[in-house]
Amino acid sequence: MANYYLLLTAHSTGRYDRFFCNDFLRECLTLIFKSVDLYEQGYFDCAFYFLRQSEELLNAMVLLCEDNNKINEWQAKKRFPMTKEIIDKLLKISDNYKQIENKISNFFLSLKATREKANKIIHKQGYDNFYIGRILFGGDRKSERNFFSCYFKQTIALLLIMYIVVDPLCLALIDDGIMAKIHFDPITDALDEELISKCLGSDNLKLIKECDFYKNFRNNFENNEKMNDYTFMVVREHHFSMENLDEIEKQKHLLNLPEKQMLAILQKEIKICVFIGFEGLMQYFTSIKGKNAKCGWSSAEYRPYFISIHKYNMSYENVYLSRVKLADDEYLLEHDEVLTQKEINFIESVCI
Numbered sequence: 001m002a003n004y005y006l007l008l009t010a011h012s013t014g015r016y017d018r019f020f021c022n023d024f025l026r027e028c029l030t031l032i033f034k035s036v037d038l039y040e041q042g043y044f045d046c047a048f049y050f051l052r053q054s055e056e057l058l059n060a061m062v063l064l065c066e067d068n069n070k071i072n073e074w075q076a077k078k079r080f081p082m083t084k085e086i087i088d089k090l091l092k093i094s095d096n097y098k099q100i101e102n103k104i105s106n107f108f109l110s111l112k113a114t115r116e117k118a119n120k121i122i123h124k125q126g127y128d129n130f131y132i133g134r135i136l137f138g139g140d141r142k143s144e145r146n147f148f149s150c151y152f153k154q155t156i157a158l159l160l161i162m163y164i165v166v167d168p169l170c171l172a173l174i175d176d177g178i179m180a181k182i183h184f185d186p187i188t189d190a191l192d193e194e195l196i197s198k199c200l201g202s203d204n205l206k207l208i209k210e211c212d213f214y215k216n217f218r219n220n221f222e223n224n225e226k227m228n229d230y231t232f233m234v235v236r237e238h239h240f241s242m243e244n245l246d247e248i249e250k251q252k253h254l255l256n257l258p259e260k261q262m263l264a265i266l267q268k269e270i271k272i273c274v275f276i277g278f279e280g281l282m283q284y285f286t287s288i289k290g291k292n293a294k295c296g297w298s299s300a301e302y303r304p305y306f307i308s309i310h311k312y313n314m315s316y317e318n319v320y321l322s323r324v325k326l327a328d329d330e331y332l333l334e335h336d337e338v339l340t341q342k343e344i345n346f347i348e349s350v351c352i
Contacts, residue, residue, distance in 0.1 A: 011159070013167040014187025020071075021166050024061035028054040028159055032152065039148055045129065047148065048118040051155045055115065058162045059086045065166050066094045083115075096165045099211040104161075104204045111154050118151055157200040160191060164208060168217040171208070180232050181224035183254050227254060234259055240266055240286040258326035259284070264350045265333075270343050273319070274334040277326070279303055291336045292319045305332055313338045324351045 012022040031054040039047035063086050064071050074080055081089065090097045101108055120126065127133035164171050173179055173190035196205050208214065227235060230244040231251040240248070245267055252260060262275050262284060273290035276283050279299035294317065305314055305321050312322040321332045322339055324347055339347070 011163055011170070011189050011192070012187075013163070013170070013189075015167050015169075018065055018166050021061055021065065024057055025159065025163065028057050028155075031057070032155055032159075035152065039145075044144070044148075045121055045124065048151065049122045051151050052115060052118055052122065054155050055111075055158055056083055056086075058158055059083060059090065062090055062094055062097055062162055062165055066090070094165065096168070096211075096213045097162075099213055100161055100165065100208055103207040103211055107154075107157065107161075107200075107204055111158065114147075114151050114154055117147070153199040156195060157204075160195060160200050161208070163191065164214075168214055171205075171214065172218060172221065175209070175218065178218055178221045178224075180227045181221045183224060183227070183235060184256075185236050185238070225251070225254065227251060231255070234263075234284070238282075238284040240284065242266065242287045256327070258329070258331070261326045261350050265347055268343075268346055270335075270339070270347065271337065272333045272335050275326070276302060276321075276332040276334060277329055279306060290319060290334065292317050292334065302332060306330060312344055322347075324348075326351060 011025060013019070013025075015021075031050045035047040035050035035054075038044075038050060060074065060080070063081075064074060067089075070080075091101065092098075121129050124130060128137065167188055169182075169186055169188045170191050172182065173186065173188070174193055196202065228247055228251060230241050230247040231254055233239045233241060234248055234255060240262065245263065248255075248263055249267070252263065255263065258275075258277070262272075265272060266286060271288055272286060273288050273292070274283055274285050280297055280302045281299065305316065305323060308314060308323070311324075314321045314323075316334070319334055319336050320338060321334055322344075323330055323332055325331075333347075
């Protein structure tokens, strides 16, 4: 289960108008994994209820995306539609949801059957769903555990589906046909392919890719130039391969201004190990293996260097930091050796 948790934590949308969805996704994630704790502790009915809650919350999330008038009602805790009513409404107002529901109807039918069976447990229908009944009569625990595992995976699958519904970019980022044609580094996290394999299924994902809404979204990038591996590493992974700067130069036009300036500095054989921006929140690494072997850092330790009266060759750990302006933002350059005046002059000419 811990492996599922690590995979699921990296799912958040970068869409400004749907940033609130990240709170819903995090809450669903919490419910899903709290359900495992509850089940292992013997609170079987509560465990199933947490999974159903997560499902309901995902439905509500998409409804709030599609019907902004509902947000105030939801926040004010006024009467809010129940699961069936929400699903019926989503089929009318959410084109993305409706198309996916039509394409993978078997998944949604299976989920519905699972939910209805879980409701019998949640609502204590049958003596075998009483705690006292379990003590007196026992029961098929293996079968129930398998059922819980099934609902657990289906809930995760629904989370992935609803993530696609609210932000199709998460799917495009793992689409081999266009992922290298997206010329920016998005805030949106890509879907995790291992989770898809374990919970949603690759066949269902193929069907989702056939939906018209996704095809139309995909077409926004289809005719873009495909980034080579080394340009892709710069744009999406923030890494410069020093041995392949010529390959990056060929697609220099696909880089943003700070990346172009970094490339120019590196092409001059100025040995920069890391470009550090936004007090450490944005970092570009190079394949130069520097002396600084620290694996962690905080904004607090960089802050003094961003406001220092000095700009170049400031001592930091066992290396040096120099402050420059790339485009409109200040960056720290981490380097092992003191920069020469000639190197400083060149950097300043690039950073004008």
